[in-house]
Amino acid sequence: MLKINNLNLTLGNKHVLDDINLEIPVKGEIIGIMGPNGAGKSSLLKSLIGEFKSTGSANLHNIAMQQTLKTITYIPQKAHIDLDFPIKVEDVVLSGAYKDIGWFKFITPKTRSRLNQLLQTLELEDLRNRQISALSGGQLQRVLVARALMTESTLYLLDEPFVGIDFHSEQIIMSQLRALKKAGKLLLIVHHDLSKAxxxxxxxxxxxxxxxxxxxxxxxxxxxxxxxxxxxPTNQQQSSESA
Structure with a gap:
């Protein structure tokens, strides 16, 4: 169970999030987070992983989320990625396994097999030796998803994963996200396109x-x-439908 109680966030003098309360079972579900620009959608995800210091509480299976980060995968917006850093596609994807195997350790056959599988499934095999600075928006997003899937998590947080990418890449990524849902994972996705909800x-x-x-x-x-x-925006009423 993901349980959020009275989460509030203030950045500078702005009250960004006001009394967020949620209870969501971890049972295989894809949940969209939607709202206008500046509504606090990305800030909510960053508060959950501790990047922003909020008040209130957020627990995953009755444990504070700050203590369960190894079971959480967060995929930020592409705008937060340093494209000038000289690194190849294969190495970016492989870095997603380091929270399990550690840095500077031998890459096991199992990890190598997982890498090859994801490169194939996300149609990145031909790009494995390309620098990330040379990728299109859709290709880069597929790389970030592949990196996130190198290790198994309980909760996946994705911030605008489909912004600025081509339709083909979007469909490839959605296929992977639906596979995670089928495997019983909980996914929270910030998204702006109401027509896809x-x-x-x-x-x-x-x-x-x-x-x-x-x-x-x-x-x-x-x-x-x-x-x-x-x-x-002045209406503060909260409404929910029974789960």
Whole structure:
């Protein structure tokens, strides 16, 4: 169970997140986090992993999330990646295994096999020796997903994984995310395209500083809840649908 109680975040003089409360079972589900620009979507993910210091609590299986980071995979926005760093695709993907095997240690046959499998599945085999600075947006995002999948996690947090990528790459990535869901993982994905909500997500969190709605994706897309989230920022009412 992912349980968030009274999470609040202030950055500078701005109250970014206001009393976030959620209980989400870890049972194989893809949940979208959607809302207007500046709503606190990315900040919520960063608060959960401790990059931003928030108040309140966030627990995964009754353990503080700060103590369970090895069971959590976070994929940031591509804009946060240093493309000038000279590193090849294969090495970026392989670095995803280091939280299990450690740095400067021998790469086991199992790890090498996993690397080759992901390069093949995400259509990166022909790019394995290419510098990341030479990749397209879609190719780079597939590399980041492959890196994240090098080790097994319980919870996956993805921040705008489909921004600026081609349709083919988006479909390849979604296929991998659905496989994680089938394996019983919980995925929280910040996303901006409302037209994809019902296709991609089982449930949707509509966020604008506080939670405006949390429930089935087809219900979240109803005008009542979208208007509450996107057109009426002063309305602090929180609404949720029974899980």
């Amino acid at each position: 019902e296709e991609y997500f089982d449930r949707v969190i509509l966020l604008n500083k506080t939670i405006r709605f949390f429930g089935e994706s087809h219900v979240a897309m109803q005008p009542e809840y979208l208007n509450r989230t996107f057109l009426n």
